[in-house]
Amino acid sequence: MAKAKTAFVCTECGAEYSKWQGQCSNCREWNTLTELRIAPARSTGGSSASRQGYAGSSSQVTDLSVVDLTEVPRFSSTFGEFDRVLGGGLVPGSAVLLGGNPGAGKSTLLLQTACKLAQQRKVLYVTGEESLSQVAMRAHRLQLPTQGLKMLAETSVETILATAERERPDILIIDSIQTMHLEDLSSAPGGVAQVRESAAVLTRFAKQTNTVLLLVGHVTKDGTLAGPKVLEHMIDASLLLEGGADSRFRTLRGQKNRFGAVNELGVFAMLEHGLKEVKNPSAIFLSRSEELASGSLVMVVWEGTRPILVEVQALLDETQLGNPRRVAVGLDGQRLAMLLAVLHKHGGLFTGDQDVFLNVVGGVKVLETSADLAVLLAVVSSLQNRALPRELVVFGEVGLSGEIRPVPSGQERIVEAAKHGFTRAIVPRANAPKKAPPGMDVIAVDKLSEALEAL
Structure with missing residues (x-):
């Protein structure tokens, strides 16, 4: 009988090896190789002929232009x-x-x-x-x-x-x-x-x-x-x-x-x-308290085919440690550190002596960069201990040179905010609509300094 072969498979990336090793060469993870027994192949007789029959008996080459485009x-x-x-x-x-x-x-x-x-x-x-x-x-x-x-x-x-x-x-x-x-x-x-x-x-x-x-x-x-x-x-x-x-x-x-x-x-x-x-997810993520508090701001994120309004909260406190803490829940912590550097360089606000805590209300994980501007304005609000207007909504990407970059579907985001009763929006200039929704005051900005002045 043919002897069963043994292979070692990485549980992280699926790469296979003939013998065990401590680190996977493909994904560089340690101690992820697991032994896998491979059943012996059955004899088919006439390998070349059988392969030709298996591959060519029922398979046909088809031109892509004639493939049926009927919807699934x-x-x-x-x-x-x-x-x-x-x-x-x-x-x-x-x-x-x-x-x-x-x-x-x-x-x-x-x-x-x-x-x-x-x-x-x-x-x-x-x-x-x-x-x-x-x-x-x-x-x-x-x-x-x-x-x-x-x-x-x-x-x-x-x-x-x-x-x-x-x-x-x-x-x-x-x-x-x-x-x-x-x-x-x-x-x-x-x-x-x-x-x-x-x-x-x-x-x-x-x-x-x-x-x-x-x-x-x-x-x-x-x-x-x-x-x-x-x-x-x-x-x-x-x-x-x-x-x-x-x-x-x-x-x-x-x-x-x-x-x-x-x-x-x-x-x-x-x-x-x-x-x-x-x-209507925006309704549950916007259940804010009646009392205005500093560091709280509403932003518009785009999830798939619809905009969702979520609240981002920032809390800054004077650090008691040698290295200030940067904690972000629902956002990328590395991007938070980068945004704080932009705020210092182009906004003139120093946070190196402050612990910065950031949280997206409702357990939502924000993966896109349209939350950059809202994050920075919430940080400024908490740093200066001044509450932002309840009817304000913000979105926009912040570049390393302090510019405010446009984001996809800006018009739809503004319309969604207007539906929920927001009357003021700070958005990138390229996303500013030619005609704002009734009752909505849209403030278009190009630089981070302009957004700070608009507050």
Whole structure:
């Protein structure tokens, strides 16, 4: 018999090596190589002829100009925010991975989706972490319709595929991929080999049968998806459900999507009867106190296809340490240090003797640079202990030379702010509209010094 070969796979980037080494040469991470047993290849007889027959018997070269451009059919997941992040809905034959911290609501979201979809489509929900009675009790507690939903408590991929072949569901839900295992592999469930091979087999089944595959994935302590990085390359969409146990709001963000944009954001509220979508996120992120306070300012960020108004808070305090602290929650800490240097150089305000704390209200993570100007003005407000007007909204990117750069979709941001009752806006000059919305006073600036004077 042919001897089984052994390879070593990096759990961070998926690179393979013939022998173990302390550091991955590809991603430069330490102690990430895990042993993987490779099954011996079967003899096919006449390697050259078989390869030619395999590659040329059914494959045909097609000119790109004649490829059918028919739009991919979609159907709704019954959640508008879920559909938004997916790019418009679920696509038959697609594989979607939903990750998140324990308690974020992954199983709750998929159970609500499954129960509602089961009223009009065939859904098979496979649970490998809970018993059927536990899932039934959760569905009863959430007051969900349970008629028509097919359940299976199983961790063997072979048994799941046999059941799916018999049931022929439209949607197959696996909760979770870390508990699945293949009989041919000797490694334990949750290992590199089991997670990668199980996902590959399930994805191949979804493609061949035009089934929507929804996988639940665990995350590590630093917030990344557990298991091999190559898992993200097999699937069509990777979504991350974020939200701490101390907050009732959850954000669903796309990290990869072959059928839509990856910068969409869906917002949910965790209530007594499960997750409820928030159709107007700006309303919940703008629940400000009645009393004016220094260091508080509203900015307009762009998430996917819509603007969202969020509040940024800054607190400056005289440092008691040799090196002042720079703490940013919801923003890039390195960019905060850079903006403070710009404020000193081009704004004439020194913060080297101050601890700077920055927070984006509501747990939102701001990834774009349009928050630069709002961050600096909030810092100035806290430094001088002077509250900013409640009706003021700000956005704009700040360059290293102190210039205020334009940001995409400036007109839509101003209109969204006007809808929520804001009457004054400080924006980059290139984003200033020719005609401002009724009741909105738009102040266009080119330099950081002009923005400071406008306050």
